[in-house]
Amino acid sequence: MDKTYNPKTTEAEIYSLWEKGGYFTPKIDKTPPRLRLAKRGETGKKPFSIILPLPNANDPMHMGHAVFTIEDIMCRYHRMLGEPVLWLPGSDHAGIETQFVFEKKLKKEGKSRFDFDRQTLYRMIWNFVEENREINISQMKKLGFSMDWTRYHYSLEPEILKNVFTAFKKLYDDGLVYRKEKIVNYCTFCGTAFSELEVDHLEKDEFLYYLDYGPIQIATTRPETIFADVAVAVNPKDKRFTKIIGQKAIVPIINKEIPIISDELVEIDFGTGALKITPGHDATDFEIGQKHKLPAISCIDPSGKMINAIPELEGLFPKEAREKSIELLKNLGKLIKTEPLHHTVGFCYRCKNVIEPLLMPQWFVKIEPLAEPSIKAAEEGKVKFFPPRFKKQYLDWMNNIRDWNISRQIVWGPRIPAWYCLDCNPQIKINFLDKGKNFVFGTFAEIKDKYSFEEIKNGLQSLTAPVEAKFEIKENEKCPVCQSTRLIQETDTFDTWFLSGQWPLNTLGFNPENPSRSSEDFKYFYPTSVMDTLWDILFFWVARMIMFGLYLAGEVPFKTVHLHSRVVDKNGQKMSKSKSNVIDPLTMTEKYGTDALRMSLVFGIAPASDFVVSEEKIIAMRNFANKIWNASRFVISYLPPSLPDTPLTSHPHPDDRWILEELDKTVKVVTKQIETYHFGQAAETIYEFFWHSFCDKYIEMVKPRLSDPNALNTLYLILNTSLRLLHPFMPFITEKIWSLLPNQKEPLIISPWPEI
RNA sequence: GGGCUGUUAGCUCAGUUGGUUAGAGCGUUCGCUUGACAUGCGAAAGGUCACAGGUUCGAAUCCUGUAUAGCCCACCA
Numbered sequence: 136m137d138k139t140y141n142p143k144t145t146e147a148e149i150y151s152l153w154e155k156g157g158y159f160t161p162k163i164d165k166t167p168p169r170l171r172l173a174k175r176g177e178t179g180k181k182p183f184s185i186i187l188p189l190p191n192a193n194d195p196m197h198m199g200h201a202v203f204t205i206e207d208i209m210c211r212y213h214r215m216l217g218e219p220v221l222w223l224p225g226s227d228h229a230g231i232e233t234q235f236v237f238e239k240k241l242k243k244e245g246k247s248r249f250d251f252d253r254q255t256l257y258r259m260i261w262n263f264v265e266e267n268r269e270i271n272i273s274q275m276k277k278l279g280f281s282m283d284w285t286r287y288h289y290s291l292e293p294e295i296l297k298n299v300f301t302a303f304k305k306l307y308d309d310g311l312v313y314r315k316e317k318i319v320n321y322c323t324f325c326g327t328a329f330s331e332l333e334v335d336h337l338e339k340d341e342f343l344y345y346l347d348y349g350p351i352q353i354a355t356t357r358p359e360t361i362f363a364d365v366a367v368a369v370n371p372k373d374k375r376f377t378k379i380i381g382q383k384a385i386v387p388i389i390n391k392e393i394p395i396i397s398d399e400l401v402e403i404d405f406g407t408g409a410l411k412i413t414p415g416h417d418a419t420d421f422e423i424g425q426k427h428k429l430p431a432i433s434c435i436d437p438s439g440k441m442i443n444a445i446p447e448l449e450g451l452f453p454k455e456a457r458e459k460s461i462e463l464l465k466n467l468g469k470l471i472k473t474e475p476l477h478h479t480v481g482f483c484y485r486c487k488n489v490i491e492p493l494l495m496p497q498w499f500v501k502i503e504p505l506a507e508p509s510i511k512a513a514e515e516g517k518v519k520f521f522p523p524r525f526k527k528q529y530l531d532w533m534n535n536i537r538d539w540n541i542s543r544q545i546v547w548g549p550r551i552p553a554w555y556c557l558d559c560n561p562q563i564k565i566n567f568l569d570k571g572k573n574f575v576f577g578t579f580a581e582i583k584d585k586y587s588f589e590e591i592k593n594g595l596q597s598l599t600a601p602v603e604a605k606f607e608i609k610e611n612e613k614c615p616v617c618q619s620t621r622l623i624q625e626t627d628t629f630d631t632w633f634l635s636g637q638w639p640l641n642t643l644g645f646n647p648e649n650p651s652r653s654s655e656d657f658k659y660f661y662p663t664s665v666m667d668t669l670w671d672i673l674f675f676w677v678a679r680m681i682m683f684g685l686y687l688a689g690e691v692p693f694k695t696v697h698l699h700s701r702v703v704d705k706n707g708q709k710m711s712k713s714k715s716n717v718i719d720p721l722t723m724t725e726k727y728g729t730d731a732l733r734m735s736l737v738f739g740i741a742p743a744s745d746f747v748v749s750e751e752k753i754i755a756m757r758n759f760a761n762k763i764w765n766a767s768r769f770v771i772s773y774l775p776p777s778l779p780d781t782p783l784t785s786h787p788h789p790d791d792r793w794i795l796e797e798l799d800k801t802v803k804v805v806t807k808q809i810e811t812y813h814f815g816q817a818a819e820t821i822y823e824f825f826w827h828s829f830c831d832k833y834i835e836m837v838k839p840r841l842s843d844p845n846a847l848n849t850l851y852l853i854l855n856t857s858l859r860l861l862h863p864f865m866p867f868i869t870e871k872i873w874s875l876l877p878n879q880k881e882p883l884i885i886s887p888w889p890e891i
Numbered sequence: 892g893g894g895c896u897g898u899u900a901g902c903u904c905a906g907u908u909g910g911u912u913a914g915a916g917c918g919u920u921c922g923c924u925u926g927a928c929a930u931g932c933g934a935a936a937g938g939u940c941a942c943a944g945g946u947u948c949g950a951a952u953c954c955u956g957u958a959u960a961g962c963c964c965a966c967c968a
Binding site for chain 2: 136138139140318336343353354355356357400401402404405406410411413417418419420421422476478479492524525527528531532535670671673674727735738739740741743744745746747749751752754755756757758759760761762764765766767768769770771772807808811813815816819822823830831834835838841
């Protein structure tokens, strides 16, 4: 053995040994449950399974991925317990995330998404993702992850899409999917609507403008939207205004008469106590408008420009329009006063621009019927949370959930499977590039005589169907109503989480058309054992998986949700490329070995908290790896080439008793710590025992007795047991040393976990 | 506005159900080419466990309050 451990040469060799041995692929025990009971204890161990939180396919590895080491520890531990273990890998097309990255790339090339028809753009992004997808896989192998690569899935596989469409159809047939015009969170820069979860509410210092509306004064932060006002509302309990309810207020600049109404949603103490109602640009106003049957007008369009206002403002962005409006109001003497206001504003989580609440038709999932069983499942403990405090967070969210907008106006993702007949719906608005790559916009009625259907379809960028448009959740050759063949699919794509919410079902071979005909894998591994992920996608993903699992399969997708820790830099900042504070996991494995990196991500870490990974810590763990190497080198050099099959453990030397007792205790404690998800402590326990008890004390003590077979026996026993305890954490070095032990029969990865 | 979490050695953090001298890594000091390891060995210094009350035979650990940091949720325009 070399004097120092060399991870570089060892790791590739060891990983291929595991892969070739097929140890990552579980052997499904098909003994029927009846017989399994009869033979309990012999065969029929319960399976252990984890679905990997699917990384974005275009995302190169970062420390966040390396934290999946936790999952590898669980899998390797259960594998050593003799359970059939499935760790299922995959990657996600990651809709908006990927398109955002791709658009940045386009921008560098001086182009934008508007320069391409949607099928061309889609193909370009597809190829971009394919270039990167393999990289991610090889990187995860470098980290020693014992994933079953034979069961790898990608979110855009045809089978998966088929299932997602079937699930969508089922939701629609059950009345749980609807298309409706509502105020949605629209980002005019990303060009798409978002769900509530994708809006960041950040504090901002702005101004509150008091405006003269004739008989009443109102206060607003958005004077540029007064052109879309349809009423002024006051609180019915507000005595100041009782007399003027029912009278007309006058919108300044345009001198439009609007009614003064009353509604409880208006805060008496805020501003003047009177709220201008702008249903086209505010969710509360929309709600009030609906209640009072008021019309909704838009003065900002989806491109973020002013419309339906006054000529001076037409085409301006709201920010400029606001300044101009204030000036106009001031000149007209309608601006009474301006005061600073500190409040929260919605921002696009992706591009950080202000979210524009806009009125538009979107596809929604009626969520309460899905949330209800999901709440029950958590309350009944069918899904457990670790740390337990996340159960409360989950329940709070589920109990206050709002309908889920699942449509995105982006290209990268599967289109919603709804088809419109253009002849039945001539008012559908269409954006497309004609043969000469010129941008054309208009309703179908306006353009149908100038362009062929084929030309429109091939150059299509997007379409917007009026809310009353008829559609079929099915691709027909002809319109069932008018027999037209000019059918066109919805251009809105699915929210990525709509697909990934069904991930555990679809990767395991669930059959949504006929659940009883789902695959063997599904029947065997579902529900999976643990879902381990970062808490930041608890609502986005974990909650959605639970809802879909219960709705489609009638069972939760996993029994335990384990929230792991987040890696931050020395200043407590999240690592990100833009902050250039990333420590690249692969650079670290190159320098210090994978085992050192893995251990540094686990050692002394508390769950669901931030932790700092520093190069110093990785070095410390590299030193530990070297310690393991050298202690083993020492022990092995004194061991005979073969050992008796039954070591003399029952009659240890009196001087060895204490270390054997400590070993025993270590096995017990580590096992318990792993079982209870205290991986950080488990790592510390073994470290402490191996280095400070075994190496520092016992080996030093036993040196004079090295010719005593009894001592060698103890050394062998401790080393052998320690390697098994260490293996889930530091799989490469332990497997390598294991192969150098005498009497070697099978690889460490499938050797039994030490018995308590 | 509501909720959650942290505050422990110079630094970064552990401490599972309250129980003997509060731990680790890194750093610091002193001494070591001691039969595997200087990526090492031995020894040492260093903490009123944020603060104030309370419960208890006993509190870093449980309760209340204060300060401070951070996170999540939220339709006061």
